[in-house]
Amino acid sequence: MIMKLDDSKNKMTLQELIDTKNFINQLSVDCAIFGFHDNSLKILLLKYHELNLWAIPGGFIFEDEHLDDAAHRILYERTHLEDVYLQQFYAFGGIDRTEKNNPHRQLLANKGIETDKDHWINKRFVTVGYYALIDYTLSHTFPDAFNETCAWFDVHDLPEMAFDHKEIIEKGLEHLRKTLDYDIVGSNLLPEKFTMKDLQNLYEAILGEKFRRNNFQRKMLNLNILDRHEKLFSGSANKAPYLYSFKKK
Secondary structure, eight states: OOOOOOOOGGGOOEEEEEEEEOOOEEEEEEEEEEETTTTEEEEEEEEETTTSEESSSEEEEESSSSSHHHHHHHHHHHHOOOSOOOOOEEEOOOTTTTTTHHHHHHHHHTTTTOOOOOOGOOOOOOOOEEEEEEOGGGOOOOOOTTTEEEEEEEETTTTOTTTHHHHHHHHHHHHHHHHHHHHHGGGGOSSSSEEEHHHHHHHHHHHHHOOOHHHHHHHHHHOOOEEEEEOOOOOOSSSSOOEEEEEOO
């Protein structure tokens, strides 16, 4: 699923970005946004203008801004997604994490914009990772000044990534797998009502393993996070499955 985006809604030009003085130096936020479609787990990526590089939505933090507020602002500016439950999961501080496939330097060079080697945008960055689980159909996104296309990619089939964003996605997926039983309740990855098979397909896509039907159903019911509803009658000869929903937190 690829969406071509409208440049008329750009928020900040590259020149305006590098001229900004009130960002916290060498600190950024990156958001791994996961979705679920066709029984596979997806990640939302943005493509840089003129570069064959993709990235997860990210940006810089103002000096008078709370870190969580910055994450929500950045996600909205980069994707137009709002009211998303973002959870902080890891800080990435590798010494050379911004040296590989650095789009900022390439974009500056392409536009003929010169910066001093000691300018803040040329230095090492530590980034704080956030992740969210959203409905795959909600990503009606638009670009900032540096991106032209957004697309969902299978988490196991990623394109060429900027910086260390492949590692950020992998770490986010690792965290998601550890906390899935708790995060799944408010995730919007499934319809309001779903079958146990739907839920099993989602778990198998995220965890990368198969479950026996009876064992999986027993596990989920023991978690006490589901309400059972009427049966789903499809008109087929097969036994009609019950519909479930997550209990309200």
